[in-house]
Amino acid sequence: METAWNEAHLKGDAAALERLWSDDLEVSVPRMPVMSKAEALTFARSGRMRFERYETSEIRVRRYGDAAVVTGRLLRTRTINGKQMDDDWRFTKVYARQGGLWRVVAFHASEAAQP
Numbered sequence: 001m002e003t004a005w006n007e008a009h010l011k012g013d014a015a016a017l018e019r020l021w022s023d024d025l026e027v028s029v030p031r032m033p034v035m036s037k038a039e040a041l042t043f044a045r046s047g048r049m050r051f052e053r054y055e056t057s058e059i060r061v062r063r064y065g066d067a068a069v070v071t072g073r074l075l076r077t078r079t080i081n082g083k084q085m086d087d088d089w090r091f092t093k094v095y096a097r098q099g100g101l102w103r104v105v106a107f108h109a110s111e112a113a114q115p
Helices: 002-011 014-020 037-046
Strands: 021-028 049-064 067-080 083-098 101-111
Touching: 002 014, 002 049, 014 021, 014 037, 021 037
Parallel strands: 021 101
Antiparallel strands: 049 067, 067 083, 083 101
């Protein structure tokens, strides 16, 4: 699931993201308003942001029945409105099994602490 998430962002594949995301998804990331699935899909489909790099590491998965929590580090290089930016984030993703499929119900990221 994590690989599919990363590849969908790199390819700008909004259809793949739509399949990964629960209908009640909530996304909370730095410098952006909190977004619902519909809002996040609209943004993904807009083409305003392109990723040159989308890499996760330090992944830890904890499963609790039909829910799972994934934490890790995310390094991204993105171009938005013609400006390239780098992100170094810590993230938490919550998955829930819905209708036999694992879907992301919440994604939160914050700036990683720097040494």
